[in-house]
Amino acid sequence: MTSLPGTRRLLITWAILMTLTVVSMVSARLDQGDWQSLPLWSAGLVIAATGFKAHRLLMVYLNLRAATPAWKGTFVGLVILTLALIAGSYLVARLAG
């Protein structure tokens, strides 16, 4: 049995995840009726919020904080690689368009 995060930490993490989701939605300007490309800072905020959410989910919900540094690095590295791919292609598409 690994040491679990505890109810308090889980609730705080949940609140952070919910807040960051709403921040992403606001940052993506879903409130605007007209559809247009996001400013780069806004897209950057969406990606940063996504990365932080993924990190918290891995460390607290999946409880990887109790695992070895190698496993933490593997999972966090995979998420960073995936986000870098998403951000890179988005940037290339924006600059080319």
Add this chain to the structure above:
Amino acid sequence: MSEKALPNPGWGPFSALPGNPLMWVLILSEMLVFSAFFALYAAERVTATALFDASQRELDPLMGGLNTLVLLTSGLCVALAVEAVSAGRIRRTRQWLGASMGLGVLFGVIKVVEYSNKFAAGITPETNAFFGFYYGLTAFHFAHVLFGLALLALVTWRTSTENVETAAAFWHMVDLIWILLYPLLYLLR
């Protein structure tokens, strides 16, 4: 940390991970598969930016956001079920698992409504490359949600710490994939 103090002694590198180590093999392989699909989507978007941008307008990012909130709350319930089962509170564990499954079903209902709206508007997986990815990625994820719901139902019946930890790990992986999928398909434009 000595080998015996680890959650799964005797499993080599997987000894330090909670729940059944084979589930972690599955989680890692699923993450790699989804990452490969994300890379394909990203590459395709670069070659057909205008088409992807125009098609993305047809999606409903509010519904996608609502589904994110639902799935994250469901993940909290599963994590609380793990806390409860480790404290030997089986009845409470089953209640949290039930809440989690209820929210998982709600996710499915919202997804089906979204699919229905798209089909009613004549948008199918064959409409164009973007919608091929949209339906492919979200349906593949949806299949994982259904499998996760079956796992949660199974561990509600056969409730033990290892079983609940194992199902919870899979459910959180489903959460994690959606967290990455949502901005990719719905938000970044």
